[in-house]
Amino acid sequence: GIPVGPLGVPITLQTLGVMLAGIVLGPGRGAAAVLLYLAAGLIGLPVFSGFNGGFGVLAGPSAGYLVAFPLAALVAGLLAVVVVRRAQRYRAAL
Numbered sequence: 825g826i827p828v829g830p831l832g833v834p835i836t837l838q839t840l841g842v843m844l845a846g847i848v849l850g851p852g853r854g855a856a857a858v859l860l861y862l863a864a865g866l867i868g869l870p871v872f873s874g875f876n877g878g879f880g881v882l883a884g885p886s887a888g889y890l891v892a893f894p895l896a897a898l899v900a901g902l903l904a905v906v907v908v909r910r911a912q913r914y915r916a917a918l
Contacts, residue, residue, distance in 0.1 A: 825873045833886045836873045842893045843900045851901030858897045862890060 825834030846854035861871060870877040873886065881890065 833889060834873055838873060838893075839889070839896070842897050846897035846900030846902075847904040849901070851898045851905065854897040854901045855894045858894045862893065865890075 825836040827834050842858055845857045848854070849857055865871045865877050865881065866879055868877045872881050872890070881887065
């Protein structure tokens with residue numbers, strides 16, 4: 825991660841991975857995959873930024889991001905579905 829400051833949340837590629845999970849896997853499976861990722865991290869596997877894991881990360885400044893990751897994957901997947909459907913309708917209208 826790229827450190828932002830002493831108390832800031834580091835910039836990582838985790839958010840890109842979350843969005844890609846929702847877009848590639850779809851809304852339901854993307855959110856489920858991110859929930860599995862969070863479960864693996866919360867049981868202690870070092871998968872979070874800085875190779876951290878366990879429930880202690882929920883006491884840090886990045887807890888809000890981690891809690892919102894499944895919702896972000898769901899929203900990204902839903903938006904991708906809407907865009908694909910609109911593109912198909914537009915193509916069919918031509």
